[in-house]
Amino acid sequence: MENQRGSISTWQLIAILISSMIGVGILTLPRTATTQMQEMGWLGPLIGGLIAVIPLMSIIYLSKQYPGLTFVEYAPLIFGGKRHQTWGKILHFPWILAYLLFQFLNTGMVARGFGEVIVTTVLLDTPLEVIVLTLFMIVLYLCMHEFEVLVRVNELLFPIMFVPILIIPYVTINSASWYNLLPLHIDSWKGTAETAIGTFTMYTGFELMMIYFGLAMPGARIALATWGGLSFTVVSYVLTVAAGIVVFGYEELQHLIWPTLEMVKTAQRTGWFLERMESAFLTIWMASVFTTFGNMYYTMIYATRLWLKKGIRFQRIAALVFIIPLFYVSLGPQNIVEFFAYAQKLTYFSYLPTVLFPTLLAVIQLFRARGAHAVADDKKGGT
Amino acid sequence: MAKGWLRMAIVCLCASLLTGCWDRRELEERTSVLAIAIDMAEGQKDLYRLTVQIPIPIKIAGSSGQGGGGNADAVKIMSVTGRTILDANNNLQLRLNQKLFLGHTRVLAVSEEVAKKGISDIMDSFRREPQIRRLMWPIVVKGEAATLLKIKPQLAQIPVVFLMDLIENGVKMGAIPDQTLGDYFNQTSNKSMQPFLNYVQASATEVRWRGVAVFREHKMVGTLNDVQSWSLLQLRNEDRGGDVVIPLPNTDNGYVTFRPHFVKTRLELTEKSKGGNKNNEAFAAMFYCELQGDIVEVTANTKVSPEKFIQDMQRLIKKEMEERAKKLFYQLQKEDNSDILKLGLALRAHHYRDYWEKHDWHKDFKNFPIGVDYTIKVRRLGMEMQ
Numbered sequence: 001m002e003n004q005r006g007s008i009s010t011w012q013l014i015a016i017l018i019s020s021m022i023g024v025g026i027l028t029l030p031r032t033a034t035t036q037m038q039e040m041g042w043l044g045p046l047i048g049g050l051i052a053v054i055p056l057m058s059i060i061y062l063s064k065q066y067p068g069l070t071f072v073e074y075a076p077l078i079f080g081g082k083r084h085q086t087w088g089k090i091l092h093f094p095w096i097l098a099y100l101l102f103q104f105l106n107t108g109m110v111a112r113g114f115g116e117v118i119v120t121t122v123l124l125d126t127p128l129e130v131i132v133l134t135l136f137m138i139v140l141y142l143c144m145h146e147f148e149v150l151v152r153v154n155e156l157l158f159p160i161m162f163v164p165i166l167i168i169p170y171v172t173i174n175s176a177s178w179y180n181l182l183p184l185h186i187d188s189w190k191g192t193a194e195t196a197i198g199t200f201t202m203y204t205g206f207e208l209m210m211i212y213f214g215l216a217m218p219g220a221r222i223a224l225a226t227w228g229g230l231s232f233t234v235v236s237y238v239l240t241v242a243a244g245i246v247v248f249g250y251e252e253l254q255h256l257i258w259p260t261l262e263m264v265k266t267a268q269r270t271g272w273f274l275e276r277m278e279s280a281f282l283t284i285w286m287a288s289v290f291t292t293f294g295n296m297y298y299t300m301i302y303a304t305r306l307w308l309k310k311g312i313r314f315q316r317i318a319a320l321v322f323i324i325p326l327f328y329v330s331l332g333p334q335n336i337v338e339f340f341a342y343a344q345k346l347t348y349f350s351y352l353p354t355v356l357f358p359t360l361l362a363v364i365q366l367f368r369a370r371g372a373h374a375v376a377d378d379k380k381g382g383t
Numbered sequence: 384m385a386k387g388w389l390r391m392a393i394v395c396l397c398a399s400l401l402t403g404c405w406d407r408r409e410l411e412e413r414t415s416v417l418a419i420a421i422d423m424a425e426g427q428k429d430l431y432r433l434t435v436q437i438p439i440p441i442k443i444a445g446s447s448g449q450g451g452g453g454n455a456d457a458v459k460i461m462s463v464t465g466r467t468i469l470d471a472n473n474n475l476q477l478r479l480n481q482k483l484f485l486g487h488t489r490v491l492a493v494s495e496e497v498a499k500k501g502i503s504d505i506m507d508s509f510r511r512e513p514q515i516r517r518l519m520w521p522i523v524v525k526g527e528a529a530t531l532l533k534i535k536p537q538l539a540q541i542p543v544v545f546l547m548d549l550i551e552n553g554v555k556m557g558a559i560p561d562q563t564l565g566d567y568f569n570q571t572s573n574k575s576m577q578p579f580l581n582y583v584q585a586s587a588t589e590v591r592w593r594g595v596a597v598f599r600e601h602k603m604v605g606t607l608n609d610v611q612s613w614s615l616l617q618l619r620n621e622d623r624g625g626d627v628v629i630p631l632p633n634t635d636n637g638y639v640t641f642r643p644h645f646v647k648t649r650l651e652l653t654e655k656s657k658g659g660n661k662n663n664e665a666f667a668a669m670f671y672c673e674l675q676g677d678i679v680e681v682t683a684n685t686k687v688s689p690e691k692f693i694q695d696m697q698r699l700i701k702k703e704m705e706e707r708a709k710k711l712f713y714q715l716q717k718e719d720n721s722d723i724l725k726l727g728l729a730l731r732a733h734h735y736r737d738y739w740e741k742h743d744w745h746k747d748f749k750n751f752p753i754g755v756d757y758t759i760k761v762r763r764l765g766m767e768m769q
Binding site for chain 1: 393396510513516517518565568569572573574725728729731732733734735736739
């Protein structure tokens, strides 16, 4: 187990980061971003991305302070310091639990969102359970292996993610009405803040880097991977929202349940070789959902394994066991309206493990580093 | 051993999942509807009559060597009534051996009567149904909508294909607006504009594009004839519209025909402060439209030099085009009170704070000053010297 550590390259880190962030949300993003900000909706993901900058900075800082360690290992060290290791273990416990719980719930919601799209648009008579279960099966298979496999899957599927992001602006050009993007106005700062806070959920997935930075190669350029990945995601989100506004206008977007998919459906007369582009889009998009979903679930299981200092055997059994409650979580919302409400609540919860947790750790670490400037005790590795 | 069992299980699972889609439905197990027509049921007030056109694959010439028996039987027309569209759809399903499939529906014909009553209730099911393409064409039909499906055009086997070609070709030539269902949805949702749809008339063997049906909030309020529609196309979409035929002055029954090739339209919104009072700003819109084209027909000798002829013609066409546009504005503003010019969109985009927030466009459009200035550039005279 230990010898596999330190094997993720910079490029693989970028792939994991982007694949974890871009997922189900992109299909609803043009609507959620414009509900309050109207024509200025594209600003939402931009500000939402800025929110993610703070925790990401913290994560980079922490990973540089504790190279080769994942957060389950360095969190007790930071909370307790060298002297009060028992306190550290007690204090970090609720945070890690919140982190794992968030990954668990978010995985459930991602699976449900994916299932809902498929059921409402393509396979109308297929039971939701079947689609969700199929997804679970692949992830379960993934969890049977060491993290190297996950990393390679991400790397492999990563180029596919570029396709829809490049296609969307291309196909929208034909039916674009640029006036829809004007006027540039912000009517309510409250609405802007709410949109930004809401769209931040699109960036969750970056907190997985608290694990993968710890497994990165010693020379991997963590900062480059982070900012490169974040900028790419921000740009693709902003483009998607802008394309949605340009094609439909913000009023019409409020009517559409999966606006991005609808956008792909509208773009047909571009001399494209496919009659029905949405099927192709859904196939590609499935890869991006799978990576989000797989990364989250895998990381949850893997973090638990590291936390409890167990081996691969534990990981396999845990993956199998946790699938069962996960199935119930993803089928928990009784209808589509309830699903969106659950997802909304989860967004608010997400701030605890994804923003507050790394920031808090970084602040404590900052004080510790300053306090014990002479003694370089923070370089201690392993547990 | 355990690993072997696990592998077995995974293989079995995959095999069972890979067999195909859950709700797979083969092409021949579907009844594809090519076009839908919606009328009010005769005699009954609250019932819709839904007519569908279903192609019969085996009767279509060229398919499976059958050769098809003329063009009369290539499609089947069925009519049902229902309280809502889906109600009628379900009633129709009861009479069909295969499942109805709307994924290939290309035309939605609505009778003028239904359109005037308002079509928001009809559109609802089309919004929700994932099979429906946003690229479908909704069309308003003068008189009974079902006649559009029953035409026997002879030039094409399937009437709807004929109609589709007619529109597609018109769109390519810039003479017919490309108003799809998606456009209609966007325009009805958008608070700054109103929708319009193509307006056609059908007889037993023919279909004719008659212009544009103007809507206000899902309700048809008026029509524009072909000439007005072309002006609309030039000002709104920069499409070239149709040929302009004008009587030549000072001749005996002579006409000149101008064919626009390139259209460039610029909308300018100006504000003039009345007496320096900032709160009393008056806005005005001005369309600057430049037409480049050829003279393709002159039926009388004008007996002037070529230089003067070009000058005269440009002046003549400019006057005619501006008159047409003014008639269009009058119709839209005073009679229909419906902004299909996308003027509101431009106003909102450029004058959000100083105009849009202070005015109710739905009321203001009626009296908003709109001007037009055509620039005509006659480039060629065809194969003739004059």
